[in-house]
Amino acid sequence: MKILAIETSCDETAAAVVEDGRIVHSNVVATQIEMHRRFGGVFPEVASRQHVLAIQPVITQALGEANVSVRSIDAIAVTHGPGLAGSLLVGVNVAKGLAFAADRPLMAVNHLEGHIYSNWLDAPERTQGQPVESFPVVVLIVSGGHTELIEMRGHGRYRRLGGTLDDAAGEAFDKVARLLGLGFPGGPAIQQTAVGGDPTAFDLPRALRHDPAHRFDFSFSGLKTAMLNLTRRLANQHEDLRNPRLLADLAASFQQAVADVLVEKTIIAAQVADARQVCICGGVSANRCLRTTAEDRLTALGVQLYIPPFVYCTDNAAMIGAAAYYNWLKQNSVGDGLMIDVHASLPLTEMIESLAA
Ligand code: KG4
Numbered sequence: 332m333k334i335l336a337i338e339t340s341c342d343e344t345a346a347a348v349v350e351d352g353r354i355v356h357s358n359v360v361a362t363q364i365e366m367h368r369r370f371g372g373v374f375p376e377v378a379s380r381q382h383v384l385a386i387q388p389v390i391t392q393a394l395g396e397a398n399v400s401v402r403s404i405d406a407i408a409v410t411h412g413p414g415l416a417g418s419l420l421v422g423v424n425v426a427k428g429l430a431f432a433a434d435r436p437l438m439a440v441n442h443l444e445g446h447i448y449s450n451w452l453d454a455p456e457r458t459q460g461q462p463v464e465s466f467p468v469v470v471l472i473v474s475g476g477h478t479e480l481i482e483m484r485g486h487g488r489y490r491r492l493g494g495t496l497d498d499a500a501g502e503a504f505d506k507v508a509r510l511l512g513l514g515f516p517g518g519p520a521i522q523q524t525a526v527g528g529d530p531t532a533f534d535l536p537r538a539l540r541h542d543p544a545h546r547f548d549f550s551f552s553g554l555k556t557a558m559l560n561l562t563r564r565l566a567n568q569h570e571d572l573r574n575p576r577l578l579a580d581l582a583a584s585f586q587q588a589v590a591d592v593l594v595e596k597t598i599i600a601a602q603v604a605d606a607r608q609v610c611i612c613g614g615v616s617a618n619r620c621l622r623t624t625a626e627d628r629l630t631a632l633g634v635q636l637y638i639p640p641f642v643y644c645t646d647n648a649a650m651i652g653a654a655a656y657y658n659w660l661k662q663n664s665v666g667d668g669l670m671i672d673v674h675a676s677l678p679l680t681e682m683i684e685s686l687a688a
Pocket residue numbers: 341473474475476477500501502504505516517518519522613614615616617618619644645646
């Protein structure tokens with residue numbers, strides 16, 4: 332089954348052709364990063380306007396690279412939330428138009444579910460294969476807008492274990508990068524700056540580490556404040572905050588603090604859920620420090636770890652095509668119809684619990 336998938340939830344205009352949820356025939360992403368850099372973050376109106384300009388050429392390129400026409404596609408899938416409403420609207424309306432014109436089923440996909448299924452996509456550079464079809468699998472979603480710990484009990488069956496009480500992990504990266512004057516997007520900038528830095532140089536908080544009421548929850552606002560106080564203290568001590576050595580230590584200590592809590596809580600979740608497999612996904616899963624911390628600690632416990640190749644960590648449409656395929660198998664339906672709408676907020680578990688019931 333070949334699906335044309337479209338993703339416009341934030342600042343990437345993306346389209347992909349995916350077969351049977353795994354085989355990626357094309358995966359085109361037009362990023363708007365340069366456009367938003369001068370604002371220090373994603374500017375919603377600029378994002379939606381840019382999607383309008385990019386969507387048609389991106390879809391044409393995705394179909395061309397896959398060597399297919401819309402009529403030889405079996406279904407069209409589109410992200411309908413969560414995300415920026417104005418951005419989502421562009422993708423959803425284009426998808427509706429294509430589905431109507433080509434008389435193909437239209438499937439609405441939750442962006443977070445897309446991130447989860449990025450772990451099922453075939454990729455030559457993937458060393459450890461895809462998750463085997465044995466559940467439960469514990470999933471950690473770490474993106475710019477979300478940090479969620481989920482027990483996956485089967486395809487499309489999720490139980491939320493916990494999540495962030497304040498900032499998402501990616502948001503923390505972005506805000507701390509701005510604080511350190513490293514620019515946007517913050518994650519890659521911090522990772523780059525941290526090269527050669529000492530992750531133990533500064534003692535930073537690991538929030539909710541020993542809080543039994545929040546075993547599976549995260550909080551990054553205290554870490555952000557600690558970074559602010561630390562930089563102020565260093566400035567008062569006449570340290571040069573542009574010194575690359577100091578910046579490397581600050582960035583390395585920060586990303587290690589984030590990685591430690593993310594991995595520790597994921598391990599506890601895997602133990603409690605008795606899961607032998609863990610998937611980490613979302614933009615922050617591109618972070619090398621998080622990847623190696625997770626790999627070292629989970630492999631030591633005999634837990635199989637899956638993290639997508641870099642190209643599928645940040646927003647893309649291939650992951651939407653994968654999620655759509657597994658939804659299709661589970662629902663055995665004819666799609667969601669042309670009445671689908673966009674949802675700025677769309678919790679994964681609410682949608683799925685009703686399916687699982
Ligand atoms: O999944 P994503 O592309 O978009 C959302 O759904 O939010 O994630 C974007 C987030 C941004 O906060 C960005 O700073 C972060 O992922 N990110 C990273 C890295 N690459 C992207 N964070 C840490 N290290 C990275 N290498």
